[in-house]
Structures are given as structure tokens and as C-alpha cells.
Amino acid sequence: MENFAQRPEGPAGRPASIGRMPTVKRDTYTPDSLLSVAVRVFNERGYDGTSMEHLSKAAGISKSSIYHHVRGKEELLRRGISRALDGLFAVLEEVPAREGRAVERLEHVTRRTVEVLMAELPYVTLLLRVRGNTETELWAMSRRREFDQRVAELVKQAAAEGDLRSDVDARLATRLLFGMINSIAEWYRPDRVAHNGAAGGDSSASGGSNTSAEVAEAVVRTAFAGLRTS
Amino acid sequence: MENFAQRPEGPAGRPASIGRMPTVKRDTYTPDSLLSVAVRVFNERGYDGTSMEHLSKAAGISKSSIYHHVRGKEELLRRGISRALDGLFAVLEEVPAREGRAVERLEHVTRRTVEVLMAELPYVTLLLRVRGNTETELWAMSRRREFDQRVAELVKQAAAEGDLRSDVDARLATRLLFGMINSIAEWYRPDRVAHNGAAGGDSSASGGSNTSAEVAEAVVRTAFAGLRTS
DNA sequence: ATACTGCTACCGAACGATCGGTCGGTGCAA
DNA sequence: TTGCACCGACCGATCGTTCGGTAGCAGTAT
Numbered sequence: 140m141e142n143f144a145q146r147p148e149g150p151a152g153r154p155a156s157i158g159r160m161p162t163v164k165r166d167t168y169t170p171d172s173l174l175s176v177a178v179r180v181f182n183e184r185g186y187d188g189t190s191m192e193h194l195s196k197a198a199g200i201s202k203s204s205i206y207h208h209v210r211g212k213e214e215l216l217r218r219g220i221s222r223a224l225d226g227l228f229a230v231l232e233e234v235p236a237r238e239g240r241a242v243e244r245l246e247h248v249t250r251r252t253v254e255v256l257m258a259e260l261p262y263v264t265l266l267l268r269v270r271g272n273t274e275t276e277l278w279a280m281s282r283r284r285e286f287d288q289r290v291a292e293l294v295k296q297a298a299a300e301g302d303l304r305s306d307v308d309a310r311l312a313t314r315l316l317f318g319m320i321n322s323i324a325e326w327y328r329p330d331r332v333a334h335n336g337a338a339g340g341d342s343s344a345s346g347g348s349n350t351s352a353e354v355a356e357a358v359v360r361t362a363f364a365g366l367r368t369s
Numbered sequence: 370m371e372n373f374a375q376r377p378e379g380p381a382g383r384p385a386s387i388g389r390m391p392t393v394k395r396d397t398y399t400p401d402s403l404l405s406v407a408v409r410v411f412n413e414r415g416y417d418g419t420s421m422e423h424l425s426k427a428a429g430i431s432k433s434s435i436y437h438h439v440r441g442k443e444e445l446l447r448r449g450i451s452r453a454l455d456g457l458f459a460v461l462e463e464v465p466a467r468e469g470r471a472v473e474r475l476e477h478v479t480r481r482t483v484e485v486l487m488a489e490l491p492y493v494t495l496l497l498r499v500r501g502n503t504e505t506e507l508w509a510m511s512r513r514r515e516f517d518q519r520v521a522e523l524v525k526q527a528a529a530e531g532d533l534r535s536d537v538d539a540r541l542a543t544r545l546l547f548g549m550i551n552s553i554a555e556w557y558r559p560d561r562v563a564h565n566g567a568a569g570g571d572s573s574a575s576g577g578s579n580t581s582a583e584v585a586e587a588v589v590r591t592a593f594a595g596l597r598t599s
Numbered sequence: 600a601t602a603c604t605g606c607t608a609c610c611g612a613a614c615g616a617t618c619g620g621t622c623g624g625t626g627c628a629a
Numbered sequence: 630t631t632g633c634a635c636c637g638a639c640c641g642a643t644c645g646t647t648c649g650g651t652a653g654c655a656g657t658a659t
Contacts (some may be wrong), residue, residue: 188500319548322547357545
């Protein structure tokens, strides 16, 4: 009833029939290329609002063919969420997130989290919208909470070291910080510049700055100017 | 399969059979008292993830009885969203939102928006999660965009008057501000103190401050310290 | 008092449609 | 000739909604 779509495309969707290269993109779907289609539709219609029929139309293959690549709808959800979580947790392992003054580590994590969110936008968006209806979703929420708590500890530590203003509760500050960061998923669109969806504004250019590093810088500046002491 | 619930309760859910008082809370459901149950379930499971069976179980009446009070599932959504929008738009009509320096009006709107969000939490939460699958949802998104744009204009005006820092784009600043405000719906719980759901922290007391005015104050302080000049 | 009427708030059963998922294939390249 | 990518037809379950009731009560005529 609505938007159709051609076959995979992926990174340069050429038929790779020249020479037999098993690791290279094929003309048919792989679990991963199908996932990217599915996640896009999940984000457009919501996971519960997306039927396998919707997915098959968007992927350009029949409903039953989807089951050739993945076990079912919930596996697509799990795979998509996993990818987001992997990216986020990797940030915490980076050296600048583990060494130095807490407020500096917090700033690094903030900046990198924004960058990962924008780089893996559809997957992180999917993660952020999970409601907890199934076991998969409960697992996702639990993992996400784990990540949030790791950051919350950084905030507390930075506050204890006197680098964050003391008139705003550390937990509340963490929540507001995440609110800012996560809201990026509501309006940022990698191409075009953002057609909107959440916070105001018409659809003309957004000040020209739209690389992930630039947005990350603006978030860090805005948030930390509000949070830092003096 | 899960949580049951008794009848209405409402504001002091007594049988009002003494004397015949047409405007007073009855022992049975009204469209509004049913709405409050429905909106709660919508927020727990997501609108698409909520079946009429879920609603009937939560309300303690049969599925078919729901149709005695409302036209159907989508009317419940529309009513819930309307209530949220009414509260938000009313803020823009308040005198301090219409008179004075732009940055002061912006600050007032921010504070009051936070307060309305917390006072009408379930309804605003419902509004914030709409995806745009049906005509009702598209209407909700359009109205919400309208509200956001009104605030965005305030931000631009305040920036033009030199009261907001110039190194962060006005549109981006608006989006980050809304991100902060709207994220409250992810963790604030009117009773108990917030069991979490989004940003970090364990479930012990959140520094004691949890009245809507206090949270609003913290948001305004954090956001505006980051946004304001000097 | 009793019987009848009309109305409100509810119910169980069932509707066609759609849900996620299964099955037995088919065409085609290696 | 094997196996991969795909298909249409179909499964039981569940979806939102409709339908024909019915118990209980207020008002009224008897």
C-alpha cells in the first residue's frame, strides 16, 4: 500500500559476480543488509507498528523470504539493538574515557557518545525507543541502564572532585545530559540536514554545521557550560 | 495474562448514589476516567503494543464495554494527545510568555512547559511518542511541531537581542532545550521518586527534590547557564 | 405494592482482517 | 545435481470492532 524498494544496494550495490569474493557484498540479501532495511522501517513505524508484510514490501522480497535470512521479527530487533549497544559500550573502553580527571573523561564520553549515536543513528534510535514488552526489549533496557549508570558514576565523581556545579543534583544532571544527547535521534538526519520531527524550526539549513563532530561539539559546549562550575 | 485492576477509583471513587448528582463522580466509567487508564497502559506498552484486550484487563471491564464509552482505540489516543496539547499551548498564552524581553519569555515558557509536562505527565508522554502511522498521529505531530516552532521563534528572538550565546546555532539550541525538557517524561514518576527507565542511577532517592517546580528550576538553571551569554 | 417501560452500563460470542510464522515447492548458478 | 535465494499458499492466533443481548435501577401507571 505504500513505499516499495529495490534490492539491497548496500555499500555500492553492484552484483559482485566478478571473480568469487565471499566476503564482498552480493546481489542478494545478507542478514546485515536486510537488517538495515528492517531497522529503517522499525524507526519509521515503530517496532510494534511494523508487520512482516511492511518489511517484505520495503525489502522487495516476499514475507517468507525474510525467514531465509533471519529467525524472525524479534531477531531483527535484537540484532539492531546489539549493534547500538556495541558502539556505545566501546566508547567506555577508549583510553580518554578511563584515564584522567573525571570531568574530562565525562566530556570525552559525552562527545563520543554523540558521535556514535550519529554514526549508528538508526540502530541507536531503535534502542532508545524500546518499551519492554518482550524479553528482548527487557534485556535491551537493562543493558542501556547499565551504560547510563557507568556515565552517572562519572558525573558523581566529577561532582565529588568539585568540577560540576553543586546546586544541581548529580543524578538529575546525568538525566538532563542524556536527555540532550538522546534527543539528537529525534531530529538529526545524516543527509539533507534534518527535515525535523521533534524540536521546532523549518526545514532549511541548520546553520550549516551538521557533521557529527560539530554537533557533538555544540552539545558538549552547551551542556558543560551549564553543568561546570564557574 | 498480567496486571488486573479494579473499577474506576478516580477522585475518591465512592458510589455517588446518594441523592442524584449528575456532575459528580459515579461508580462507573466515564470517557475521562477510562482515558486515564488507557493512557497509562499506552505508555507502559506503547500505543501499537496495546490491544483492546490489554485495556479491558487494565480497566476491569470487558473489551466490548469500552465501546460504550468511546468510539474506539484511536479516539482514546486522540483524546489523550489533545489534553497534552491543550496544556502546552495554554503556556504560550500566559502573560509572561507574551510580554517582556525574549530571553525572559523563553525562560518562563521553559519553566512552565516543564511544569505542565510533569502535571500532565501521562498525556504529554503519549504525545511525545507518537510516530505518525495514522491520521491522528500525523495531526498530533503537526500540532507539536507548531508548538516547537513558537518556542524556536523565542530562541531566535532572544539570540537576536544578544541574550543567548552566538557560538551555538539557534535552531540547534532549541532542539537541545526541548531534548532536555522532553526527556523528563522518560524518568520522572510523580510518586515514589522515579524508578528509572532512561538515564542512569540506582533507584534510591534523587536528592529529595522532586516537586515539579524544583525540577523545573533545575532544568532552567542548567539549560540557561549553558545557553545564556556571559 | 406491583407491573411495565426506558435507559445505562455492562457482557459473551463472533466478525473479517491481519498478525508472525511455516511449508512445500521453483528457478537458477555453480 | 546440489544448494541457495526466493516464492505463494496457508497456519492458528490475535487484532479492533460489532452485535444481540441482560441485569439493575428510576420513573410512572395501575
